[in-house]
Amino acid sequence: MDHFLRKASFSSGSKSIVRIIAIGAASAGLLYLSNNPDSRKFPLFLSRVDPALAGDVAKGAPVAVGDGGKPSCGCLGRDFIANAAAKVAPAVVNLSVQQDLYGFTTVRSMCSGTIIDADGTILTCAHGVVDSQGRQLTTKGKIDVTLQDGRTFEGTVINSDLHSDIAIVKIKSKTPLPTAKLGSSSKLRPGDWVIAMGTPLSLQNTVTAGIVSCVDRKSSDLGLGGMRREYLQTDCAINAGNSGGPLVNIDGEIVGVNIMKVAAADGLSFSIPIDSVSKIIEHFKKSGRVIRPWLGLKMLDLNELIISQLKERDAKFPEVEKGILVPMVTPGSPADRAGFHPGDVVIEFDGKPVQSIKEIVEIMDDRIGKPLNVVVKRANNEVVKLTVIPEEANPDM
Numbered sequence: 001m002d003h004f005l006r007k008a009s010f011s012s013g014s015k016s017i018v019r020i021i022a023i024g025a026a027s028a029g030l031l032y033l034s035n036n037p038d039s040r041k042f043p044l045f046l047s048r049v050d051p052a053l054a055g056d057v058a059k060g061a062p063v064a065v066g067d068g069g070k071p072s073c074g075c076l077g078r079d080f081i082a083n084a085a086a087k088v089a090p091a092v093v094n095l096s097v098q099q100d101l102y103g104f105t106t107v108r109s110m111c112s113g114t115i116i117d118a119d120g121t122i123l124t125c126a127h128g129v130v131d132s133q134g135r136q137l138t139t140k141g142k143i144d145v146t147l148q149d150g151r152t153f154e155g156t157v158i159n160s161d162l163h164s165d166i167a168i169v170k171i172k173s174k175t176p177l178p179t180a181k182l183g184s185s186s187k188l189r190p191g192d193w194v195i196a197m198g199t200p201l202s203l204q205n206t207v208t209a210g211i212v213s214c215v216d217r218k219s220s221d222l223g224l225g226g227m228r229r230e231y232l233q234t235d236c237a238i239n240a241g242n243s244g245g246p247l248v249n250i251d252g253e254i255v256g257v258n259i260m261k262v263a264a265a266d267g268l269s270f271s272i273p274i275d276s277v278s279k280i281i282e283h284f285k286k287s288g289r290v291i292r293p294w295l296g297l298k299m300l301d302l303n304e305l306i307i308s309q310l311k312e313r314d315a316k317f318p319e320v321e322k323g324i325l326v327p328m329v330t331p332g333s334p335a336d337r338a339g340f341h342p343g344d345v346v347i348e349f350d351g352k353p354v355q356s357i358k359e360i361v362e363i364m365d366d367r368i369g370k371p372l373n374v375v376v377k378r379a380n381n382e383v384v385k386l387t388v389i390p391e392e393a394n395p396d397m
Contacts, residue, residue: 163227
């Protein structure tokens with residue numbers, strides 16, 4: 001049993017894809033990544049702009065878009081990107097955070113956002129509008145919100161969650177506000193066209209296009225610690241200031257929130273899937289914050305090929321077709337107290353058959369302190385029933 005667990009665990013040697021080695025200055029929003037500790041460093045931008053670097057740039061004017069209908073063959077028309085961008089562009093905003101220092105007003109940071117409700121609700125990134133002081137989140141300063149049509153408003157941070165890097169800002173307007181429609185990221189496939197919109201380097205109304213490179217890039221793949229997160233990976237060009245702006249599909253629907261890029265590489269940009277964002281917004285509405293249950297398990301999705309390989313390495317590996325392998329149990333955690341062992345394969349969770357970590361997360365939702373029945377298979381096909389009581393995750397994890 002120990003043999004196949006060692007083989008299944010992630011290597012920490014030279015084959016690691018990306019490893020975090022430093023964190024840059026907050027004003028620049030850099031995470032330095034490297035695939036070799038002795039080689040070059042790759043800055044991973046949290047795309048927030050330092051206005052001192054942006055300079056004075058004239059605001060661009062909206063450009064008219066042609067009709068360019070779709071051909072009768074069902075192929076995409078020549079204006080499919082322009083038409084999709086035109087649906088969302090009026091709702092894309094620039095957020096400029098002002099700070100008073102000894103009587104002088106300075107621009108501390110800039111990011112992008114999207115109006116998603118006519119009541120003035122703006123979806124953006126947390127790192128652009130809030131500071132973290134321990135477990136306390138504070139607004140960076142006065143937030144000026146500029147629309148594509150030139151109108152400006154003062155924004156207020158209503159909710160924020162640094163772990164997911166999502167925030168909600170609100171503006172009040174006596175006149176109608178444009179809005180953008182939320183789509184579904186679950187329908188995306190590698191190779192699908194997407195559009196990134198926002199205000200990179202203070203260049204408002206900027207549109208870039210590319211394709212989806214990966215629909216479930218894990219935070220661990222990028223060397224990012226803490227709780228598990230998943231991103232959409234695209235090759236859209238995004239830069240400092242794009243953070244918080246929308247990633248849009250060809251139907252003109254928001255499918256992600258642009259958040260960061262690998263600065264020293266071309267075509268490695270990352271967005272938060274809109275399906276995850278929608279759940280975060282639901283938490284905001286229900287509890288005013290995001291509640292995350294914690295079990296204390298490291299888990300790995302199994303498929304037929306992985307299972308076949310593990311059986312070759314250890315004949316005692318349980319007979320399963322799918323499930324979630326538990327390579328590690330955190331000592332003293334809810335899972336440890338419930339009786340989980342390294343090597344368990346979870347096949348049922350709360351009475352439902354499960355095949356992926358994502359399913360377990362969805363079942364738990366925000367259920368803290370409520371018993372959940374779990375069925376696991378162990379070596380030699382031993383079936384064990386456990387009861388685990390999730391705790392709320394430490395936000396510093």
